Amino acid sequence: MKFRYLGTAAAEGFPGMFCVCDACKRARIAGGRNIRGRSQAIIDGKLLIDFPADTCMRVLNGTLDLPAIHDCIITHRHSDHLYAPDLEMRKKGMCKADGEVFRIYASRPASDIIKETMDIYDLYEVVELHAIKPFDVFTVAGEYKVTALPASHDPKVIPDGGRAVFYIIEKDGKRILYAHDTGYFPEETWKFLEENRPYFSLASLDCTGGPLPLRVNHMGLAACKEVTDRLKACGCFDGSTRVIINHFSHNGGLIHDELVPVAAEYGFEVSYDGFELTV
Ligand SMILES: [Zn+2]
Ligand SMILES: [Zn+2]
Ligand SMILES: [Zn+2]
Secondary structure: OEEEEEEOEOOOOEOOOOOOOHHHHHHHHHOHHHOEOEOEEEEOOOEEEOEOOOHHHHHHOOOOOHHHOOEEEOOOOOOOOEOHHHHHHHOEOOEOOOOOOEEEEEEOOHHHHHHHHHHHHOOOOOEEEEEEOOOOEEEEOOOEEEEEEEOOOOOOOOOOOOOOEEEEEEEOOEEEEEEOOOOOOOHHHHHHHHHHOOOOOEEEEEOOOOOOOOOOOOOOHHHHHHHHHHHHHOOOOOOOOEEEEEOEOHHHOOOHHHHHHHHHOOOOEEOOOOOEEEO
């Protein structure tokens, strides 16, 4: 699988939209990999992960061929991962799409937001919503086996089990763990991982806080190390697993260039917008 980060910041963007902190000032001056948009990634140019408002800018600047994409999995309802009103732009009269629907997979409450948007703009001809639940295993684009795991993020939990999720994505015997947004994983997720022991070639871990000791809702470097150690102990990671930290907030205080040597001490690579690798 060819995995590409499209956006690697937390919700504020990095530099933050309205922010004049020292890290944001340094990021603006340094430019390049130090400038991060909101969370999004794509696999093989066809399986999109998350749909933030920044999706539009990626289409405009040529980094995302959205008309060619028909499948999108959503982690959760926060606006840096889901900006549902832009689905209207696929409506007939607003767009000449290729006739294939845009399939979007999300757990509640994110799927409720998408459904409400589909109701408002009457998108049922062009968007197909698949409401999933934590621990669902489903096939996307006919070739990717996707497993939704409960995240420790967003306190809203729906009585039917709906909540924020993150994903295992599997194809041709290779597995990617895309763990955003989440704090240290919930025990029910650990139970699944420790019972099933899926081996990951690549893991993208929430490291919103960078050097800050975040462990609930989001993680920092120390919690990412804890997760990595536990995944190694159960055989899900080994020395060949590429562990990439991602989803950074300016509140962590380190711009990309400053974070790279700190992360290297933990054995982690640092994401940046446009970072592409093959597993
Ligand atoms: Zn986020
Ligand atoms: Zn800032
Ligand atoms: Zn979030």
